[in-house]
Amino acid sequence: MSLLVVGSVAFDALESPFGKVDRTVGGAATYFAVAASFFTHVNLVAIVGEDFTEEHANIFARRRIDTRGLERVPGNSFFWAGRYSDNLNERVTLATELNVFETFNPKLPEEYRDSRYVFLANIDPTLQRSVLTQVRRKPKVVALDTMNYWIERTPGELREVLRHTDVLMINDSETRQLSNEHNLLLAAKHIFKMGPKSLVIKRGEHGATLVDSKGVFCVPAFPLEEPQDPTGAGDSFAGGFMGYVASAGSTTDAVLRRAMVYGSVLGSFAVERFGLDRLRTLKKREIDARARHFLKLTQFRL
Amino acid sequence: MSLLVVGSVAFDALESPFGKVDRTVGGAATYFAVAASFFTHVNLVAIVGEDFTEEHANIFARRRIDTRGLERVPGNSFFWAGRYSDNLNERVTLATELNVFETFNPKLPEEYRDSRYVFLANIDPTLQRSVLTQVRRKPKVVALDTMNYWIERTPGELREVLRHTDVLMINDSETRQLSNEHNLLLAAKHIFKMGPKSLVIKRGEHGATLVDSKGVFCVPAFPLEEPQDPTGAGDSFAGGFMGYVASAGSTTDAVLRRAMVYGSVLGSFAVERFGLDRLRTLKKREIDARARHFLKLTQFRL
Numbered sequence: 001m002s003l004l005v006v007g008s009v010a011f012d013a014l015e016s017p018f019g020k021v022d023r024t025v026g027g028a029a030t031y032f033a034v035a036a037s038f039f040t041h042v043n044l045v046a047i048v049g050e051d052f053t054e055e056h057a058n059i060f061a062r063r064r065i066d067t068r069g070l071e072r073v074p075g076n077s078f079f080w081a082g083r084y085s086d087n088l089n090e091r092v093t094l095a096t097e098l099n100v101f102e103t104f105n106p107k108l109p110e111e112y113r114d115s116r117y118v119f120l121a122n123i124d125p126t127l128q129r130s131v132l133t134q135v136r137r138k139p140k141v142v143a144l145d146t147m148n149y150w151i152e153r154t155p156g157e158l159r160e161v162l163r164h165t166d167v168l169m170i171n172d173s174e175t176r177q178l179s180n181e182h183n184l185l186l187a188a189k190h191i192f193k194m195g196p197k198s199l200v201i202k203r204g205e206h207g208a209t210l211v212d213s214k215g216v217f218c219v220p221a222f223p224l225e226e227p228q229d230p231t232g233a234g235d236s237f238a239g240g241f242m243g244y245v246a247s248a249g250s251t252t253d254a255v256l257r258r259a260m261v262y263g264s265v266l267g268s269f270a271v272e273r274f275g276l277d278r279l280r281t282l283k284k285r286e287i288d289a290r291a292r293h294f295l296k297l298t299q300f301r302l
Numbered sequence: 303m304s305l306l307v308v309g310s311v312a313f314d315a316l317e318s319p320f321g322k323v324d325r326t327v328g329g330a331a332t333y334f335a336v337a338a339s340f341f342t343h344v345n346l347v348a349i350v351g352e353d354f355t356e357e358h359a360n361i362f363a364r365r366r367i368d369t370r371g372l373e374r375v376p377g378n379s380f381f382w383a384g385r386y387s388d389n390l391n392e393r394v395t396l397a398t399e400l401n402v403f404e405t406f407n408p409k410l411p412e413e414y415r416d417s418r419y420v421f422l423a424n425i426d427p428t429l430q431r432s433v434l435t436q437v438r439r440k441p442k443v444v445a446l447d448t449m450n451y452w453i454e455r456t457p458g459e460l461r462e463v464l465r466h467t468d469v470l471m472i473n474d475s476e477t478r479q480l481s482n483e484h485n486l487l488l489a490a491k492h493i494f495k496m497g498p499k500s501l502v503i504k505r506g507e508h509g510a511t512l513v514d515s516k517g518v519f520c521v522p523a524f525p526l527e528e529p530q531d532p533t534g535a536g537d538s539f540a541g542g543f544m545g546y547v548a549s550a551g552s553t554t555d556a557v558l559r560r561a562m563v564y565g566s567v568l569g570s571f572a573v574e575r576f577g578l579d580r581l582r583t584l585k586k587r588e589i590d591a592r593a594r595h596f597l598k599l600t601q602f603r604l
Contacts, residue, residue: 218522
């Protein structure tokens with residue numbers, strides 16, 4: 001079923017102990033769309049500048065990604081530069097140039113307005129809300145990402161869009177900040193009162209946790225000997241998760257568990273190389289093989 | 303099969319945001335023995351002072367714990383005082399009084415010398431090694447815990463006992479320190495060259511990871527809304543793990559996976575109340591129920 005994503009398409013400059021790239025296509029919506037397209041058709045809504053050429057747009061070509069919602073306007077695309085620490089678990093932002101992203105006002109092409117699955121990547125909650133009002137029928141699943149900036153600066157607007165959110169996908173520190181509660185189980189209960197029925201806590205090297213009315217499900221991070229660049233891991237996770245949910249067409253407990261695994265699979269591939277390099281060459285059979293590897297990693301019998 | 307544990311039996315003064323106890327029986331060997339005794343017979347070797355009364359020793363009574371190796375000598379028992387931070391993930395040591403523990407020179411009672419499973423809790427590696435020389439036949443499994451103090455101060459002695467160790471059970475920071483390697487997979491490879499065939503990395507609220515030649519197995523921490531006191535969690539984990547291994551009498555992959563789960567189960571119960579309070583009243587059927595809960599927490603089908 002069609003999956004809509006709204007978020008950033010950007011250029012990234014990335015540095016880690018394993019290398020450096022000056023300018024590569026990135027952005028939450030890019031990672032999400034590429035990851036999700038292994039599972040389902042994706043409708044992309046984002047904004048780029050004139051510096052985003054056909055060659056750059058190649059990342060979306062020959063995939064199930066509809067780019068009619070990728071608006072191109074005069075100016076430069078969103079640019080982010082960051083450097084990771086030796087262990088990859090800390091990062092410094094070296095530059096954030098919003099450029100055309102500053103005027104982003106997502107407009108859904110007519111063909112997108114029937115999307116049944118929606119992912120609102122980390123952007124201004126007011127824009128996230130405006131996207132939902134443009135979708136014709138209440139979507140089957142609305143998933144949302146956000147960050148400390150919006151939790152602190154626009155709490156009212158964030159609360160408003162959360163009322164219409166089914167799955168909140170944030171990291172552990174955002175979970176604690178949003179709920180003002182350190183314990184993640186208590187934090188989840190608090191967040192359920194705001195609207196979401198499911199909370200997916202992304203915990204980086206410690207994996208991910210799903211909390212909902214059916215209980216808790218934990219999936220570890222895939223053990224890698226040499227992850228190179230964590231950029232986009234969370235958005236690739238979200239893409240794998242929502243791509244699988246949309247392809248399954250339901251949100252039973254079994255589906256959500258599998259979605260957590262596919263999310264972890266996509267996140268683990270994303271960090272293996274710089275930027276989108278690993279996702280570019282990824283095959284569906286590699287995804288399936290790694291999902292089976294997650295079984296080996298976690299399964300036991302009593 | 304008989305399981306030998308050598309380590310500390312002590313008094314602890316504990317403070318956390320959830321309360322305070324001035325003086326309660328603790329020590330690594332105590333937590334280990336109580337946890338393991340749910341699965342198998344335990345031979346305890348430790349030293350206490352005259353302040354350790356029959357009433358204190360009650361924690362071992364009516365359990366499958368042989369205390370013929372619990373030496374009582376003039377002086378006071380080992381005493382430790384610590385305070386935990388608001389989130390329980392940091393702790394300050396307020397006092398460490400070794401007392402009679404300073405002269406601890408473990409001597410195995412004749413009846414213990416046929417123990418087939420051995421756990422060397424965190425003590426001086428020279429003493430750990432001396433215990434192994436007193437065991438008559440090469441044990442089926444020797445598991446060992448250690449800490450930064452020994453890794454830094456007695457690296458040679460630690461290396462010597464590691465040559466005779468099958469399962470090393472330490473936390474993530476100790477794993478990194480011992481191997482001088484941040485990535486835990488690479489750290490494990492490094493540690494395998496030192497002797498151990500299996501590495502169990504205790505990761506606190508992030509669960510535990512087993513690495514061996516068969517691969518990696520991850521188990522999450524059991525989600526608790528209100529853990530009260532982390533003291534003894536790692537030793538209770540070790541007790542559940544080794545108790546189960548000894549009761550199973552083998553170290554197949556399936557057994558080690560189950561041992562990881564039972565370790566996590568015992569660790570999760572230990573933190574629910576102060577000191578040994580929760581383990582004191584724990585029933586085998588509660589252990590089995592929580593192990594099944596771990597299935598719910600982690601299992602999925604593709």
